[in-house]
Every structure is written in structure tokens, then in C-alpha cells.
Amino acid sequence: MAFVLTIAGATNSGKTTLTKFIVSKAKEKGVKVISLSQDDYYFQKEMIKQVQSIEYENTLYWNYDEVEALDIQLLIKDVEEAKLQADLVIVEGNMLTEIASLMELSDKTIFATLSKDVCHQRRLKRDDYDPPDLIGYFEQIVWPQYLKIEELAKSVKDKIDFVSGDDINYEQLPSYATNIYNSLKLNVIRITDQKLDHDMHVNLVISPSCGAISTFIGTTRDTFKNKRVIDLEYECYTDMARKQLYNVCFETRKLYPSLHCIAISHRTNIVPITEASVVIATSSPHREHAIAGTSFAIDYLKETVPIWKKEKYADGSASWKQNCCQQKGT
The missing domain is CATH 3.90.1170.40 (Molybdopterin biosynthesis MoaE subunit)
Incomplete structure (x- = not known):
């Protein structure tokens, strides 16, 4: 069966870009690779839980930063099918280490950390969120959820490779992706x-x-x-x-x-x-x-x-x- 690489960690830590570089490297070597993104497995908006803002009385947040917002059953089904079709399967997303059934399928997991300030500044520059972040969403939902995920990941740190997203800039990602690819036992x-x-x-x-x-x-x-x-x-x-x-x-x-x-x-x-x-x-x-x-x-x-x-x-x-x-x- 295919090797499953999971790339998880903080939002805006470069997971998607890193995945693209690894996919490119694998294809260059002649390896059949399938990449799956957590973003493709969110339930429809009407199924996402709403949370009242603590600071802003008339504001409700759609909580896309909890694992319950994901169709986990479909994700696992697609990973298992991809394992039959490819040599390498890459799954990327910020909440993946919370999904026990995915961690059982994963042969290697990389977790990208970020400091709060860097994470927030990168997120503010994004204009592709749907729905867009409302004021206070990062402080009340995004960052506390990330800290919870990071704590869980560190509890099984012997199975996860941690990397600081603060220390890797875009120009370094191709080299880092090559190093990751070279570490995979395919x-x-x-x-x-x-x-x-x-x-x-x-x-x-x-x-x-x-x-x-x-x-x-x-x-x-x-x-x-x-x-x-x-x-x-x-x-x-x-x-x-x-x-x-x-x-x-x-x-x-x-x-x-x-x-x-x-x-x-x-x-x-x-x-x-x-x-x-x-x-x-x-x-x-x-x-x-x-x-x-x-x-x-x-x-x-x-x-x-x-x-x-x-x-x-x-x-x-x-x-x-x-x-x-x-x-x-x-």
C-alpha cells in the first residue's frame, strides 16, 4: 500500500505550499502521488456550529476550526482509496492530528508550529477565507484551538516531526520539501x-x-x-x-x-x-x-x-x- 504522509499544524504555516513542492518532487522522480486537502472535507455551512462572540455582542462565528466541522468518514474513505492508486498519499490540514483514524493510517506526520503574532499577521493577509474572518474570530476561536491541537500533538511527539514555521521562509520551502521527500521510505x-x-x-x-x-x-x-x-x-x-x-x-x-x-x-x-x-x-x-x-x-x-x-x-x-x-x- 502507499506511504501516507500527513502535514498538519498551525493555520498559515505553509502546509499547502510545502505539499505542492513535495508533490512536484515526487512526480519528478516518477512516483505516483495523490494529495488531499482538509479544506475539501468541510460540511456545508448550514451544518457548521455557530458560536457567540464573547467580546462583540451581535457577532456570531461559524466555527470552522473544530474537527466536528469535517466529514471525517469521507476523508478516511478517500485516503484508503488513494492508497490503492498511488505510491505516496499526502494529506494536509491544520486539524488532522485530532483525527485518530487518520493517524493510524499515517506513516509519517509533520507538524508545523507558529508563534501567535506570525500566525495572526499571515492570516490577516489572506483574502480567500469563506466566510471571511470576523473581528475577534482569531483570538476566540483560531488561536485557542491551535494551542489545543499542538498540545495533543506534543503528547505523542515520538510519532510526529515538529518544525517551526517561523524559521522557514518561502525561499527555503523547496529545499525543505526535498529533504522531507528524501526521508520517505517508499x-x-x-x-x-x-x-x-x-x-x-x-x-x-x-x-x-x-x-x-x-x-x-x-x-x-x-x-x-x-x-x-x-x-x-x-x-x-x-x-x-x-x-x-x-x-x-x-x-x-x-x-x-x-x-x-x-x-x-x-x-x-x-x-x-x-x-x-x-x-x-x-x-x-x-x-x-x-x-x-x-x-x-x-x-x-x-x-x-x-x-x-x-x-x-x-x-x-x-x-x-x-x-x-x-x-x-x-
Whole structure:
């Protein structure tokens, strides 16, 4: 399943802009990424609670800064669906750390803090709030709610990375986004009928923190037991095979936890002689785990992933086979 990155914290702390930079970096690397914004999950205005202003007698606030204003069920549904479609899912919004079900799905959470003065000044410059902030809304609703969220986040600080939004300006965001992206331990799975590209897999797993990349390429050979092979034809149930390929990544990481990124692609349909049917790439700070992890991954793939191949021979005959190690167990 896809890696889920949650970006939460103070309003106007740069979450949306940071998300855009990370999305751009992921796409540049060839990673399939889906971003979801908390702002798209507010209930209709008539369902939002109104709060009487303490200071201004004739003023009512629409309280969009409490988690009850969000359609959490729809948000979680969309995150779970996105995990099936992408390699990386990014969810951004100021109240996300209050949503326990989202935190359970999240692999990494970043929380951006802000000082009160900086937060207020940035919010005053915004002209895209609907409804716009009424006088006193920041002091009575926005800031107290942020302090509550920050306190909750700090209670589980071992699971959350904090960053000071006061210390990062717009010019620094691209560099900071790159650093965040490079920290993500992604599992990238592809099942395709197109020709596989070794260099693409290297690009998917390479990271500044890693001193080793190990790759395996399985190609079609031209003979089998003294019979000349014309080509191979692969078939699979894509959803089932994809699920099992993610399990290959999971089991590989259990044995070799220092692995950073894993990319596995398997080709379907016809694969001519010398062309690749499977490519695996892993990255790690040191070569031992990268080499061992790649070796384990191809062996475990052969044992568990339901993919069948048809060997077609020069004499006109053909033979359907499961992955070879599956056959040994039957």
C-alpha cells in the first residue's frame, strides 16, 4: 500500500505550499502521488456550529476550526482509496492530528508550529477565507484551538516531526520539501505490459542518505531444457498480484529494516528474448542490506506472487507455469 504522509499544524504555516513542492518532487522522480486537502472535507455551512462572540455582542462565528466541522468518514474513505492508486498519499490540514483514524493510517506526520503574532499577521493577509474572518474570530476561536491541537500533538511527539514555521521562509520551502521527500521510505509497485526501464527503478530508490543501490533484472532466455524458447507470456490477477508485491516489500523490510526505498516492477503479456520480465531495486545506507534485501525480495516474489507464464517454443508447443518456487511447493 502507499506511504501516507500527513502535514498538519498551525493555520498559515505553509502546509499547502510545502505539499505542492513535495508533490512536484515526487512526480519528478516518477512516483505516483495523490494529495488531499482538509479544506475539501468541510460540511456545508448550514451544518457548521455557530458560536457567540464573547467580546462583540451581535457577532456570531461559524466555527470552522473544530474537527466536528469535517466529514471525517469521507476523508478516511478517500485516503484508503488513494492508497490503492498511488505510491505516496499526502494529506494536509491544520486539524488532522485530532483525527485518530487518520493517524493510524499515517506513516509519517509533520507538524508545523507558529508563534501567535506570525500566525495572526499571515492570516490577516489572506483574502480567500469563506466566510471571511470576523473581528475577534482569531483570538476566540483560531488561536485557542491551535494551542489545543499542538498540545495533543506534543503528547505523542515520538510519532510526529515538529518544525517551526517561523524559521522557514518561502525561499527555503523547496529545499525543505526535498529533504522531507528524501526521508520517505517508499514502496513502489508496478505491473505493466510495457518494457521495463532499469534506470527508472534506480531513480525511484536513490537517496542522499544511502550509499548502496542493489538491482535485480530477470530476463527471458532463449532455451529451456534443450528447447528453443521464442518468448514468454505473463498473466496475473492484477489486484491480487499487486497486494502480494506490497507484501514482498513488507516482509523484506522486516528482515532488513535499514532499507530505504524498494521498487518492484513485473511485466505482463509477451516478453521477448533478452527483455526484462521483473526488475527489483533497493537502497540502503550500506551494501549488505541492499544486496541481501534484493535477493530475498526476488525469492519471496517467486514463492508468493500469483503470476503465471507461458513458455512458447520454436517447435510450436507451449507450456503454462506458475512462478517456479510455487511449483516446488505444490
